[in-house]
Amino acid sequence: MQPFSRFLIYFLAVARHNSIRKAAEDLRIAGSAINRHILLGEEQLQTPLFERLPSGMRLTAVGELLYVCASRWVKDLDSLNRQIDDLKGIRWGQVDLLAPEALSRAFLPELFTRMKESHPGIVLNVNIRDNRTIHSTLLAGEGDIALMLDPEEMRDLTVMKSMSFPLGFACRPDHPLAQHATARLTQCADYSMVVPEQPLALSSVFTRLMENSRITPVVAARANNVQMLISLVSAGIGICFLSYLDVMSEVLRGDLAFVPLVGARVPHLTLALVHDRTRQLSHTTRLVENVIKDIMSRQSSEAHVHQPPMSD
16 A cells, blocks of 8 residues: 655655655656656745755755654554554565674574475565664664664664673684683783774774783784684684674584683673564564574574583
8 A cells, every 4th residue: 555645755765865866766767757746845835845955955954854754654654554464364474674794694594494484475574784773774664673783772672582692702623722611812812813893893892802901912814794704714814703693603513613702891792683662563573573582592592502601
């Protein structure tokens, strides 16, 4: 069901892209048609909605107000459609999940497999985003639920489930460090390291730990991609500061070892399943939520079984 006028559809597209040309490409319609409807809307409202700048289209104060209201209308309509489907007893549908790239290697493939087995009629749309933008993207209505790493601002979110993963060093099973159940940072300082770089969240954590311990790492390589870091560790280039989540599949297969760091200043990595507290979740979304929670419970148990207890 699409009750919105062409003007509102075109207006939202231009506001999202800050450009009539990009909006036209997105909607696959002539830019002149979009511009004409925008001008007609401004004429009826008797006020400009956009500032026409050399760099593109920028919302005026009135345009900002309309954009907020229109975005809420779209979210409310989506919620209405889902509730109608629930009342009909429909067991198919679509769910939009936001997730960080760190989950793309092991967690998300298992989720897709489980969904195909248990709910083949549900289409799961996974949108991989920078972990730092997932919160705002979810509140903008571009996802139904989200998986977030170390969420900071929780005021507008409802946490459905969370779990934690230890941080430590990944290494080859034949590396001397692999003989330790746990390790302190000083024990790892003399080994060659593959260092995580920005925009990986672990980069700032690693830097902070090193600075607090006044340690200068022996850098063998740097990379800003988790898969690249794991490949370098597997090749024997050095050990690497990662979370257990990053290397869980390799550890379970015996390809890599993971040694948790212990110490008063060593944090854990938190994974949280959240949704916008102002939105009512559909029955279809609840089905996906339950599968995700089950996977999180199992992986939490596996992490506990395969990792030694964390103590200072």
